[in-house]
Amino acid sequence: MRGRPDVDHFVPWVLYQLDLGHNFVLAHKECNSEKRDRLASEEHLAAWVDRNQEHGEALGREFDRLRVLHSLPSTIQIARWAYGSVSMANGLTWKARETLVPLRGDWTRFLA
Secondary structure: OOOOOEEEEOOOOOOOOOOOHHHEEEEOHHHHHHHOOOOEOHHHHHHHHHHHHHHHHHHHHHHHHHOOOOOHHHHHHHHHHHHHHHHHOOOEEEEEOOEEEEOOHHHHHHHO
């Protein structure tokens, strides 16, 4: 990542106002600004799920050390709710820059 990263809420703050550690991601400042209050597209969702599967326990230990509230199962449930809401509304997700895309029907496999 070039430059100083921003800390972003994967499930945007506007949708769920509880800061849980596993919901935080590092993002390019420009991407974070462009994503705003939208959910990330399925490719970003897949990467977030992979990150949490591979590093979730280590992240949890670090959150404990830093006294950051966290619960990976709760965070996944929140993501399931948020993506389900966008899917039911036929809403769009943020892919890159000014590109918004609909959810495909198979997004649920990432949060099973």
